[in-house]
Amino acid sequence: MSGEGTRDAGTRGRGDAETGDAGTGDVETAGIGPLSASPRPRVSASRPLLVQKFGGTSVANAERIRAAARRMVRTREQGYQVLAVVSAMGHTTDELIDLAQQVCERPDERELDLLLSTGETVSATLVAMALKGMGCPAISLTAAQAGIRTTRFFSRARITDIQPERIRKELAEDKVVIVTGFQGVTEDLDITTLGRGGSDTSAVALACALGAEQCEIYTDVVGVLTADPRLEPRARKLDRISYEEMLELAQLGAKVMHPRAVELGELYGMPIVVRSSFANTPGTVICRGEGMEVRKNVRGIAHDTDVAKITLAGVPDRPGIAYAIFAPLAEAGISVDTIVQTASIDGITDLSFTVSGSDLTRSFPLVQQVASRIGAATVDAADDLAKVSIVGTGMQSAPGYAARMFGALSEQGININMITTSDIRITCIIQRAQVQQAVQTLHAAFELDRE
Numbered sequence: 001m002s003g004e005g006t007r008d009a010g011t012r013g014r015g016d017a018e019t020g021d022a023g024t025g026d027v028e029t030a031g032i033g034p035l036s037a038s039p040r041p042r043v044s045a046s047r048p049l050l051v052q053k054f055g056g057t058s059v060a061n062a063e064r065i066r067a068a069a070r071r072m073v074r075t076r077e078q079g080y081q082v083l084a085v086v087s088a089m090g091h092t093t094d095e096l097i098d099l100a101q102q103v104c105e106r107p108d109e110r111e112l113d114l115l116l117s118t119g120e121t122v123s124a125t126l127v128a129m130a131l132k133g134m135g136c137p138a139i140s141l142t143a144a145q146a147g148i149r150t151t152r153f154f155s156r157a158r159i160t161d162i163q164p165e166r167i168r169k170e171l172a173e174d175k176v177v178i179v180t181g182f183q184g185v186t187e188d189l190d191i192t193t194l195g196r197g198g199s200d201t202s203a204v205a206l207a208c209a210l211g212a213e214q215c216e217i218y219t220d221v222v223g224v225l226t227a228d229p230r231l232e233p234r235a236r237k238l239d240r241i242s243y244e245e246m247l248e249l250a251q252l253g254a255k256v257m258h259p260r261a262v263e264l265g266e267l268y269g270m271p272i273v274v275r276s277s278f279a280n281t282p283g284t285v286i287c288r289g290e291g292m293e294v295r296k297n298v299r300g301i302a303h304d305t306d307v308a309k310i311t312l313a314g315v316p317d318r319p320g321i322a323y324a325i326f327a328p329l330a331e332a333g334i335s336v337d338t339i340v341q342t343a344s345i346d347g348i349t350d351l352s353f354t355v356s357g358s359d360l361t362r363s364f365p366l367v368q369q370v371a372s373r374i375g376a377a378t379v380d381a382a383d384d385l386a387k388v389s390i391v392g393t394g395m396q397s398a399p400g401y402a403a404r405m406f407g408a409l410s411e412q413g414i415n416i417n418m419i420t421t422s423d424i425r426i427t428c429i430i431q432r433a434q435v436q437q438a439v440q441t442l443h444a445a446f447e448l449d450r451e
């Protein structure tokens with residue numbers, strides 16, 4: 001690997017592709033470079049590097065591609081080296097998935113990843129053409145050419161290693177480099193994808209590997225808002241948010257950032273700026289927390305409509321039952337979210353848990369099999385649910401947030417199905433039809449439309 005003053009981003013990952021997706025962080029971050037609290041070394045002594053990621057709406061048509069290219073040119077003229085990461089144009093990924101399902105009910109996962117990766121290849125090449133047409137030296141690289149290595153978990157691969165020599169070489173030749181987001185390559189050169197919304201993770205990972213000054217996420221909103229503006233038009237833009245709060249919001253459904261991108265940003269101390277690609281406004285900086293005194297109130301509301309619930313009634317209350325129910329789900333790679341068990345009466349309880357709506361068809365038969373084995377009375381499923389959460393580090397130290405949340409929902413006649421909490425969030429499972437009403441109610445109850 002070349003490069004004076006550069007960090008060793010080519011270090012091999014500790015992660016073991018065969019043993020799998022080891023929870024959060026460790027596989028994905030292992031190969032990107034040494035952790036360091038010291039300032040990130042820059043890619044070139046003279047010119048700092050900016051990574052700019054453009055989401056699907058920001059490259060949705062030829063005019064927007066040209067606008068994105070013009071932004072890169074301006075950034076370059078301001079004295080930066082530019083590494084752009086692009087998503088597929090508009091709804092291309094959805095359309096490709098739909099097409100695959102038309103030819104085969106359950107498409108082969110390797111072929112599906114290779115198919116989906118083409119969406120990003122289309123936009124990367126078009127951006128490169130637009131730049132060259134503007135007289136700006138540029139080159140597009142697929143994630144494989146750019147040295148992004150991943151595990152072999154198709155559709156949910158994790159980055160194990162980035163070998164950025166080719167990117168460095170092209171940047172050193174003064175080109176704007178455009179890399180396809182959302183994907184990587186396995187050791188045996190199969191193309192993988194990182195999961196829906198994964199281009200954010202590609203961008204932050206590259207920014208960390210190359211020691212960029214910051215990673216800019218260009219999207220169709222002005223930044224991170226106090227709620228999804230599609231549900232709450234009064235949502236207000238936040239100037240700053242901590243990695244911790246952003247990670248929680250993202251995991252709870254705020255799809256403005258891919259959760260794994262936020263995790264990586266936090267681990268490497270990489271500032272992430274979420275900005276509009278349609279305006280020249282400063283956006284939201286995702287960075288380290290602000291200190292206890294300035295923390296206040298709830299920072300944001302997240303919602304997720306991809307929630308289904310499975311309930312086993314009349315479950316014998318004895319050791320090993322929870323294991324019997326959840327082990328087959330884990331083996332099938334299905335994540336279980338909220339779990340609630342009622343108090344036992346005469347040695348019998350009810351047990352409910354949530355899975356993502358898309359996992360319900362796979363989960364239900366597995367749970368039915370276990371239910372008959374352990375002697376549970378009934379198994380039911382509900383797929384018309386949603387999750388609404390309040391998030392804020394200020395909640396750790398002040399009581400009363402739960403009461404205020406439950407009170408606000410009950411005043412609107414919104415029934416709470418299940419509740420879970422962590423230090424910095426409270427989540428309620430409610431009927432999907434009431435999710436917008438719940439988001440707006442909570443936004444008002446916690447006065448999020450005010451500074």
Ligand code: ADP
Nearest residue numbers: 055056057219220221224225227228254255256
């Ligand atoms: P891109 O294609 O640029 O990656 P996404 O559609 O993945 O964009 O993410 C942007 C969308 O995230 C917004 O259009 C908005 O509807 C949604 N969103 C959800 N929660 C929030 C939030 N708290 N702040 C901003 N946007 C949010």
Ligand code: ASP
Nearest residue numbers: 087093182196197198199
């Ligand atoms: N194109 C991919 C998707 O739609 C990745 C991304 O946009 O981040 O999920």
Ligand code: MG
Nearest residue numbers: 055197255256
């Ligand atoms: Mg996105």
